[in-house]
Amino acid sequence: MAENLDREQVQHVAELAKLSFTDAELDHFVPQLEEIIDLFNQLAEVDTEQVKPMTTATDEVNVLREDEAVKSSEEMRQALLANAPETEDGLIKVPAILDESEDGE
Template identity: 80%
Template sequence: MAANLDREQVKHVAELAKLSFTDAELDKFVPQLEAIVELFDQLEEVDTTGVAPMTTATDEVNVMREDVAVKSSDELRQALLDNAPETENGLIKVPAILDGSED
């Protein structure tokens, strides 16, 4: 995987992540991403024979609780809406993150 990354590849990956960069930012990120890929290449060379896969760094287990809807007071609800940057019909309005494209 030690192929050099070019600006178009980095730009394509950025677009897939819904990011946009200026030309100056791309000039900065291309060598940084190449360095990251090189680190992964080094990790691939490590002999992991006999090493069990690790799924978590600790033995801790998530403690889950029942998800229960609780009716809030109108005062608390309005306080929340007052702090939201944009609301519509009594709900918090957020920007779309999915544009329907297949990319």
């Protein structure tokens, strides 16, 4: 078992991740995290000295189609806008992700 893992450490990591757990949830998660750490410790003991690094799981190459611009019809445009959660002036409206105000608020 992971000997050094305790509730306070799990609570601290949860807070760093902006998560909050009840005492019952902590009682449930601490043993699970100990098992996960034990699995990583087991993996660390495996001798991989002679194993070639693997960069992909298969030898397949990218088989995507060429990206080609096509002129859409007004019907296609309206169908797209009809599926958008929110539109404005014929465009899809999305939440702002950058704050460009000078005061940073």
